[in-house]
């Protein structure tokens with residue numbers, strides 16, 4: 001017997017020491033992933049995720065009401081896995097030499113979604129709509145830090161995460177329009193996309209209440225304490 005097997009043999013011996021076999025009783029197969037011991041596809045699927053640990057940001061993204069394709073994009077963005085120039089360059093793939101929106105800075109996801117002058121104009125407008133101008137990111141603001149530290153009343157949290165994902169999604173789509181379809185980069189085009197998309201999401205009841213709307217900034221829908 002090889003040396004590694006010996007300790008395993010003794011462990012098994014110890015565990016089986018109290019097992020009494022009853023010859024007249026037939027062996028039964030028990031499925032340990034369900035309470036009744038019976039196999040079901042649902043319990044097998046759940047078993048895949050046993051022991052998984054989810055990051056708080058992922059929980060918020062999946063709890064938001066954004067459409068699945070947008071949640072998936074947001075989840076990739078939270079892991080910095082979107083195909084911006086820095087990532088493409090690391091893999092030796094063709095990539096824009098500068099940020100396609102401002103043509104001034106190297107393109108990273110953090111720059112594109114928050115720090116870029118075009119993105120910041122979009123945020124300045126969206127945050128004015130929400131009455132939250134103080135949330136305006138700086139050019140160097142850390143994406144995850146900013147994204148996860150926005151505070152709002154619990155009742156509106158899902159709206160807020162949905163609204164933030166909507167803005168990120170529209171910036172990303174506009175960036176792709178510029179890179180792949182020759183569109184002209186502009187804050188106005190992103191704002192139009194946000195409004196158009198918002199209207200669809202609102203009709204689909206993905207937003208509840210009037211706190212994270214994208215109206216003219218003269219309308220301030222959010223009051224503290226609500």
Ligand SMILES: [Zn+2]
Nearest residue numbers: 099101102116
């Ligand atoms: Zn830029």
